[in-house]
Amino acid sequence: MEFPFDFIAIVRKVNRAAALTGAGVSQESGLRTFRDAQTGLWAQYKPEELASPEAFARDPKLIWDWYAWRREGVKAVRPNLGHYALVEMAHRIPDFTLITQNVDGLHRLAGSPQVIELHGNIQRVRCAECGAIVEDWDDDNAAVPRCASCGGLLRPHVVWFGEPLPRAELESAMEAARNCQIFFSIGTSGVVQPAATLAYAAHNRGAVVVEINTEQTPLTAKADFFFQGKSGEILPELVKAVWNSETINGEQ
Numbered sequence: 001m002e003f004p005f006d007f008i009a010i011v012r013k014v015n016r017a018a019a020l021t022g023a024g025v026s027q028e029s030g031l032r033t034f035r036d037a038q039t040g041l042w043a044q045y046k047p048e049e050l051a052s053p054e055a056f057a058r059d060p061k062l063i064w065d066w067y068a069w070r071r072e073g074v075k076a077v078r079p080n081l082g083h084y085a086l087v088e089m090a091h092r093i094p095d096f097t098l099i100t101q102n103v104d105g106l107h108r109l110a111g112s113p114q115v116i117e118l119h120g121n122i123q124r125v126r127c128a129e130c131g132a133i134v135e136d137w138d139d140d141n142a143a144v145p146r147c148a149s150c151g152g153l154l155r156p157h158v159v160w161f162g163e164p165l166p167r168a169e170l171e172s173a174m175e176a177a178r179n180c181q182i183f184f185s186i187g188t189s190g191v192v193q194p195a196a197t198l199a200y201a202a203h204n205r206g207a208v209v210v211e212i213n214t215e216q217t218p219l220t221a222k223a224d225f226f227f228q229g230k231s232g233e234i235l236p237e238l239v240k241a242v243w244n245s246e247t248i249n250g251e252q
């Protein structure tokens with residue numbers, strides 16, 4: 001990928017950056033994205049049939065089992081070079097805020113110093129009644145496990161359709177978007193609110209908006225730079241072009 005000179009000059013100089021990632025960033029780790037026509041999880045299921053409080057109320061076992069299956073899938077995969085390049089960017093740019101919609105925890109696993117998880121984390125579970133975070137539960141496969149203190153059903157600690165995002169995380173993400181000089185939107189379709197508004201908030205405050213995606217999205221027309229391709233390839237190339245640094249696969 002040939003990056004324009006003005007782009008490289010901007011990234012070299014910048015003090016405050018924010019990046020929003022979506023399922024595309026984990027695609028090269030082997031996790032399916034949500035909206036890709038052929039392979040996305042949502043191509044088999046309607047999201048509102050599975051990822052909503054109503055669905056859980058209707059059939060808690062189906063939803064619990066679906067998340068247990070996804071949890072196992074996430075455990076089996078590793079971060080890719082895109083995740084590692086974002087770790088490098090956090091070390092190079094003085095104030096770098098990484099915001100993710102992904103619940104897979106791969107940014108933390110790669111070593112990103114601070115990650116705002118807007119949609120929660122699939123490895124965590126909480127009581128649907130009292131809200132207590134539960135570290136250990138008995139997954140005997142016969143029934144949805146229950147909260148040891150109040151007896152309520154346990155559920156994944158993720159944000160479902162129709163549910164509000166965690167307030168502190170959303171506020172921090174919005175603040176980073178409003179204050180950054182450059183905003184990267186990476187591997188996200190940009191159609192799920194309120195995460196999708198972050199790029200526009202940055203744009204409205206004069207930030208340079210950069211999009212990295214295999215496809216065009218509703219944001220592309222507004223982006224100052226659009227780099228089409230896989231984030232696991234483009235991000236390491238960006239790190240190389242800007243700082244002449246190789247992205248290290250943390251596993252090796």
Ligand code: APR
Nearest residue numbers: 022023024027033034035101187188189213214215230231
């Ligand atoms: N590199 C870069 N982009 C990619 C790659 C890749 N290797 N593979 C796919 N993409 C792009 C797709 O073109 C698409 O625009 O990643 C995007 C994935 O979009 P979605 O599947 O809609 O995922 P996301 O934007 O993260 O979804 C947002 O919706 O239902 C939910 O809560 C869920 O957090 C999720 C939210």
